[in-house]
Amino acid sequence: MSLPLEGIRVLDLTRLLPGPYCSLLLADFGADVIKVEAPEVGDYARWGEPKVGNQSALFLSLNRNKRSMTLNLKEQEDQAIFLELVKTADVLLESFRPGVMDRLGLGYEELKMHQPKLIYCAITGYGQTGPLAQEPGHDLNFLSYSGILHLQGSPNGKPMIPSVQIGDLGGGALMAAIGILVSIMDVQKTGKGKFIDISMLDGVISWMQTILPDLLAKTENVPNRGELMLNGGKAAYEVYRTKDERYLSVGALEFKFWKNFCEVIGKESFIRQLDAPVELQRQMKEEIEEKIGEKTLKEWLFLFEGIDACVSPVLTPQEMIDNEQVVHRKMIEKVDDPYVGVIQHINNPIKVLGEKTNIRRHPPQLGEHNKEILKELGYVKGGYSR
Known part of the structure; x- marks a missing residue:
């Protein structure tokens, strides 16, 4: 072909x-x-x-x-x-x-x-x-x-x-x-x-499409580090530490995902606060961090299995290579090199x-x-x- x-x-x-x-x-x-x-x-x-x-x-x-x-x-x-x-x-x-x-x-x-x-x-x-x-x-x-x-x-x-x-x-x-x-x-x-x-x-x-348009429209609204919606500003879009020192990423930006997430972790009172001001977002993050720290990564993944909440484990590079989705998509491929033998390539x-x-x-x-x-x-x- x-x-x-x-x-x-x-x-x-x-x-x-x-x-x-x-x-x-x-x-x-x-x-x-x-x-x-x-x-x-x-x-x-x-x-x-x-x-x-x-x-x-x-x-x-x-x-x-x-x-x-x-x-x-x-x-x-x-x-x-x-x-x-x-x-x-x-x-x-x-x-x-x-x-x-x-x-x-x-x-x-x-x-x-x-x-x-x-x-x-x-x-x-x-x-x-x-x-x-x-x-x-x-x-x-x-x-x-x-x-x-x-x-x-x-x-x-x-x-x-x-x-x-x-x-x-x-x-x-x-x-x-x-x-x-x-x-x-x-x-x-x-x-x-x-x-x-x-x-x-x-x-x-x-590439700054989620940052500059707002700034250009309102020049006085200069974003600060860690306060952007997609850069730590929202409790619904954050990385949380688990009991076993691993991390769980949460990308529950839409209300339906956020609702499911809050229900699984037992924080139903947060459901209506998806778009709360920055200070309240920080408070929610502190409480969520404490809650996520009560269980291991494996335990949380079991609880979120089958739940649409945009929750994922933070994998190490080696775990990524062995992940079933990555393997299925053949993103890492073994090839035969005449000088060094079998090596792996990023596809x-x-x-x-x-x-x-x-x-x-x-x-x-x-x-x-x-x-x-x-x-x-x-x-x-x-x-x-x-």
């Missing part, structure tokens, strides 16, 4: 997390993703710990279904090879600071002369323009500028760092993937390439009816496909044959 992106070639110059995750989504659906890496060093993610074989577990997870080619883009000979590669490409993905590719003589304006249909996607922290454009940054910095970090955590505590990289993945990788897919459709109509400017800060801000979450994304290629060794790709371009010993 053919995959939707078969026939699309992506040159991926990115490293670490945002770009490789974006190209992973494209590769899983059939795109020919070629990682263009610096000789000897390559993608820094290769060399982190822990390793599986000679490459990091993170690298193996992010780079299945891709090929690797090493080129030194500062050298004239390798630049010439790169330009030949660009002529065969549909998409180029990079994550350097603005201007780096231009200084190499390989910016969008130059490359589109060699491939007019090229979709050039640049993922940066703050975008190609603006006073922060040249500033370095990581996920934490993007969250800081967005205002999200200010709202993370309990009311009297310091901001809490999320466990996953919201800016890198949500603000950068996913936005880039969407931009590339939209541009592929547009190029098919117009025959003209595109430059996609992805700012991870912009992407994070666009693609996008399930298109009738289409099966599969792991067609193992994560590549650095420069593993140099000869293969050069042959495709027409290079033979002694030079270029076309």
Whole structure:
């Protein structure tokens, strides 16, 4: 069965997390993703710990279904090879600071002369323009500028760092993937390439749909940490500690769920207080915390079984892997890697009816496909044959 992106070639110059995750989504659906890496060093993610074989577990997870080619883009000979590669490409993905590719003589304006249909996607922290454009940054910095970090955590505590990289993945990788897919459709109509400017800060801000609209409508109503409806402000949307030091999450935002929850824990007097003011919400949370602390997680799950209350156990990562829903959805898949044997991969979450994304290629060794790709371009010993 053919995959939707078969026939699309992506040159991926990115490293670490945002770009490789974006190209992973494209590769899983059939795109020919070629990682263009610096000789000897390559993608820094290769060399982190822990390793599986000679490459990091993170690298193996992010780079299945891709090929690797090493080129030194500062050298004239390798630049010439790169330009030949660009002529065969549909998409180029990079994550350097603005201007780096231009200084190499390989910016969008130059490359589109060699491939007019090229979709050039640049993922940066703050975008190609603006006073922060040249500033370095990581996920934490993007969250800081967005205002999200200010709202993370309990009311009297310091901001809490999320466990996953919201800016890198949500603000950068996913936005880039969407931009590339939209541009592929547009190029098919117009025959003209595109430059996609992805700012991870912009992407994070666009995720604040349950926060910013209220603030923009009432500028004096600035939310405080721990007081947002979906960030600890409501007793119906909170995490409670159990007797055995485990946690129960409650997402009973609708009245019917809240009513069921209150009845199970014996707090019927709270039923009409779903939308009570913040101070009363805090009082209810204290009483609920005390009540939930009377039983173990297993005991509460037994009491809530079959009850529509949006109550769930807070699982550890290992418990998640073994969870029957996750197993049923095949989100963790075992594959045979020729270099390290059987390993487990996080599966693609996008399930298109009738289409099966599969792991067609193992994560590549650095420069593993140099000869293969050069042959495709027409290079033979002694030079270029076309």
